[in-house]
Amino acid sequence: MPQHSPDLIIPDPETPVRVIGLMSGTSIDGVDAALVELSGGRSPLKITLLAAQTFPYEQIAPPTLRSQVLAAASNQPLPLSELAQLDNAIATAFATAAQLIQHNQPPAQLIGSHGQTVFHAPPPSPNQLGYSLQLGRGAVIAQQTQLPTVSNFRAADIAAGGQGAPLVPPIDVCLFAHPERDRCVQNLGGIGNVTYLPAGCGDSFQGILGWDTGPANILIDLAIAQLTDGAQQYDPNGHWAASGIPNSELVQQWLRHPFFQQPPPKSTGREDFGPEFLQHCRQQAAHLAPDLSDADWLASLTDFTAAAIADSYQRFLPQPPQDIILCGGGSRNHYLRSRLQTHLPQTSLSTSDDWGLNADFKEAIAFAILAYWRIQGYPGNLPSVTGASKPVPLGDIHHP
DSSP: OOOOOSSSOOSOTTSOEEEEEEEEOTTOOEEEEEEEEEEESSSSEEEEEEEEEEEEHHHHSOTTHHHHHHHHHTTOOOOHHHHHHHHHHHHHHHHHHHHHHTTTSOOOSEEEEEEEEEEEEOOSSTTSOOEEEEESOHHHHHHHHTSOEEEOTHHHHHHTTOOOOOOOHHHHHHHHOOSSOOEEEEEESSEEEEEEEOTTOTTTOOSOEEEEEEESSHHHHHHHHHHTTTSOOSOGGGHHHHTSOOOHHHHHHHTTSHHHHSOSSOOOOTTTSSHHHHHHHHHHHHHHOTTOOHHHHHHHHHHHHHHHHHHHHHHHOSSOOSEEEEESGGGGOHHHHHHHHHHSTTSEEEEGGGGTSOTTSHHHHHHHHHHHHHHHTOOOOOHHHHOOSSOOOOOEEEOO
């Protein structure tokens, strides 16, 4: 039986509750906000998306905030006083997004905020705990919105010996499990992560696997920003990359990164696949392919994401999936999708849009659900995915 929060109890799981999910990913481009109406328990779960929008940091915060977040996430030195100020500034931006998403909508009753990850370190050994830091204090969000707020979702899983990521797989079970087909739900945010759903797992939550697959959009976005001197932040539809030809020798070199050989459970971030890794890739390209055009460079980085995903499936899944359901911003990148289909030709490829769930906001929706489960007392993690010693409720509850 779930352990209910003593402060906030939902007496009837069939009574709909409106929850805002807030998320900012590895790309650090803004805050995804989703207002959903939820009813039911852990399973079955009924979800209705009422509103969703991405709010660029420049829209909801001072113009310097994004650069400060990028600096913190790049491990640049930061005095504790400035770290505290940044923590509060991010929380204020998240609170603003929560207030804006309710415009012309029925008011929310609860917020689930993932916050902004600025540092993530998986457990260095089975006998040690990992560490993950998300900024954007839940107490500040609760105070500014006057809504109960659940935040700091990763900490409880990490305290139980887990990676603290990925946390979305139990939601994927509720949304996409099929009685007869093996499926992968592949998120393509800054970092990619997969949930493997064996046929028939929906009722039992058994046999589910998941891990971070490596870079998704982050290297492509960083390269685009460099090539355009910041004028462009991403490659719409993968159009620029599609005009080039991927260099397979480079892709194979990049796949030698130790992360790809490491068995799950595993998680990663900008610490492994950020600006420094991109610079390393560029140096290898200058040596192995000195005549590489900008389009070929982007094509190679895009193919690297697809190849890393396919490689991880081949290494770590018990059998190839029949279906892959894509979500996250990278699901809009047509060239990335075509490269993934090339690497996994026997698999049916679709997006969560095709199954009735907005692909851009699935992770924001997920943290609304995790907050909903938290106040009901349900576990939010899957030990088979994160490596935690036991299932635990996730998140700290803050009241206005």
